[in-house]
Amino acid sequence: MKKLGSLEALSEALRRLPGVGPKSAQRMAYHLLQHDREGAAILGIALTHAVERIQHCASCNTFSESEVCETCLDAVRDTSLLCVVETPSDQMMIEQTMTYKGLYFVLMGRLSPLDGIGPKDIHLEKLVSRATDGKVQEVVLATNFTNEGEATAHYISETLKARGLRVSRLARGVPVGGELEYVDAGTIARAMLDRRTT
Amino acid sequence: MKKLGSLEALSEALRRLPGVGPKSAQRMAYHLLQHDREGAAILGIALTHAVERIQHCASCNTFSESEVCETCLDAVRDTSLLCVVETPSDQMMIEQTMTYKGLYFVLMGRLSPLDGIGPKDIHLEKLVSRATDGKVQEVVLATNFTNEGEATAHYISETLKARGLRVSRLARGVPVGGELEYVDAGTIARAMLDRRTT
Ligand SMILES: [Zn+2]
Ligand SMILES: [Zn+2]
Numbered sequence: 001m002k003k004l005g006s007l008e009a010l011s012e013a014l015r016r017l018p019g020v021g022p023k024s025a026q027r028m029a030y031h032l033l034q035h036d037r038e039g040a041a042i043l044g045i046a047l048t049h050a051v052e053r054i055q056h057c058a059s060c061n062t063f064s065e066s067e068v069c070e071t072c073l074d075a076v077r078d079t080s081l082l083c084v085v086e087t088p089s090d091q092m093m094i095e096q097t098m099t100y101k102g103l104y105f106v107l108m109g110r111l112s113p114l115d116g117i118g119p120k121d122i123h124l125e126k127l128v129s130r131a132t133d134g135k136v137q138e139v140v141l142a143t144n145f146t147n148e149g150e151a152t153a154h155y156i157s158e159t160l161k162a163r164g165l166r167v168s169r170l171a172r173g174v175p176v177g178g179e180l181e182y183v184d185a186g187t188i189a190r191a192m193l194d195r196r197t198t
Numbered sequence: 199m200k201k202l203g204s205l206e207a208l209s210e211a212l213r214r215l216p217g218v219g220p221k222s223a224q225r226m227a228y229h230l231l232q233h234d235r236e237g238a239a240i241l242g243i244a245l246t247h248a249v250e251r252i253q254h255c256a257s258c259n260t261f262s263e264s265e266v267c268e269t270c271l272d273a274v275r276d277t278s279l280l281c282v283v284e285t286p287s288d289q290m291m292i293e294q295t296m297t298y299k300g301l302y303f304v305l306m307g308r309l310s311p312l313d314g315i316g317p318k319d320i321h322l323e324k325l326v327s328r329a330t331d332g333k334v335q336e337v338v339l340a341t342n343f344t345n346e347g348e349a350t351a352h353y354i355s356e357t358l359k360a361r362g363l364r365v366s367r368l369a370r371g372v373p374v375g376g377e378l379e380y381v382d383a384g385t386i387a388r389a390m391l392d393r394r395t396t
Contacts, residue, residue, distance in 0.1 A: 005263065006244070006247050006248045006251045006252050006263055007248060007252055007261050009244045009247065009248070010244045010245065010247075010248040012244070013237070013240050013241040013243075013244035013245075014215075014241065014244075016230070016234055016237030016238070016240065016241055017212075017215075017226050017229075017230070017237075017241070018225065018226055018229045019222070024217070026287065027216065028215050028216055028217075029248070030261075030285065030286070030287075031215075031216045032214070032215070032245070032248075032249075033248060033249075033252055033261060034306055034307075036214055037249050039211070039214030039215075040214070040245045040248065040249045041245070041246065041249045042211050042214065043211040043212065043214055043215070043242075043245055044241075044242050044243070044244075044245030044246035044249065045211075045242070045246070046204070046207045046208045046210070046211035046212075046242075047208060047211075047230070047238045047239070047241055047242030047245070048239065048242035048243070048246070049204050049207065049208075050204045050205060050207070050208040050227070050230075050231060050238065051230075051231075051235050051238045051239045051242065053204045054204050054205055054231055063205050063228075063231060065203065065204055087228065088228070089224065089228075108232050109232070
């Protein structure tokens with residue numbers, strides 16, 4: 001079996017990918033070597049480059065190839081608003097809504113004590129020093145509305161309010177286009193409590 | 199978004215893996231960059247090495263880092279027996295049974311006209327020239343007992359018998375430890391037709 005050194009190394013390495021077990025790692029290795037050597041070479045280079053080049057933006061903490069990312073350098077943005085999201089994908093979703101013109105802070109995670117993910121892992125110190133730069137007036141918490149996202153928002157809110165910052169949270173309610181019949185009771189209850197005068 | 203060049207390239211490249219769509223490619227990229235940069239670097243190197251080093255054994259067609267693999271070079275093996283399997287994993291399964299001491303030919307696939315996989319894709323010419331080396335007396339077909347595996351076995355059998363070779367097929371029947379109540383009717387029917395005098 002020593003002859004398979006590179007093949008076994010590849011199968012082993014593919015298991016570092018999330019959700020890939022031994023069977024599918026082997027299937028992936030065989031597929032690449034048999035049917036897509038070009039893809040394997042491209043992926044090899046992409047991984048090496050990404051590890052070499054991608055760091056975290058010194059300002060907003062998202063992935064960036066430069067010390068400060070393009071969004072943070074965008075002179076047109078409102079520096080008094082800072083939106084806190086869990087991931088770069090969440091930031092992208094908010095950007096797509098075209099409703100927000102401030103800056104961001106990307107936690108790269110959420111508090112999850114059961115998984116051993118504490119305040120340090122979501123870069124809370126970096127967020128606090130970012131939010132207290134003297135320009136930020138309001139921090140908009142846009143973590144997910146899951147249990148962990150809510151707990152994260154609560155923790156950050158307490159931390160930042162203690163430093164005199166205004167903190168807000170995305171509104172909860174019935175989704176646009178939502179039919180009450182198909183919306184869960186918790187959402188309807190929240191929408192009722194948060195009802196607005198029209 | 200130009201700043202994300204390396205990250206986007208990585209997500210794109212991860213989609214070359216079988217069964218990985220855009221969402222999970224992005225999840226994988228984030229995971230590696232955020233939580234396992236060492237794994238990303240290791241996988242990058244493993245892919246590059248594998249593509250550079252792994253070819254097909256000139257004799258049995260399996261993956262090999264040398265021109266002829268160790269199994270084919272093993273002087274203790276019975277050169278009059280050639281077992282045809284679909285994949286290196288299948289070969290490994292047969293090796294583990296310790297019931298076979300001949301050599302192998304690995305098709306690296308199976309006939310599948312619907313997927314456009316024909317005789318050329320399973321290296322039938324290479325198999326024919328291997329099987330007609332003058333030493334091979336019997337070819338044991340150990341392709342899977344699926345529709346495609348059976349069709350492949352049939353096709354190879356016809357091809358090799360036309361060249362005067364003895365061709366056999368793994369026996370079908372009730373699995374060892376199998377309870378008739380839980381074995382499918384087709385298997386029982388086959389076991390009945392192939393019943394042996396004891
Ligand atoms: Zn930034
Ligand atoms: Zn070989």
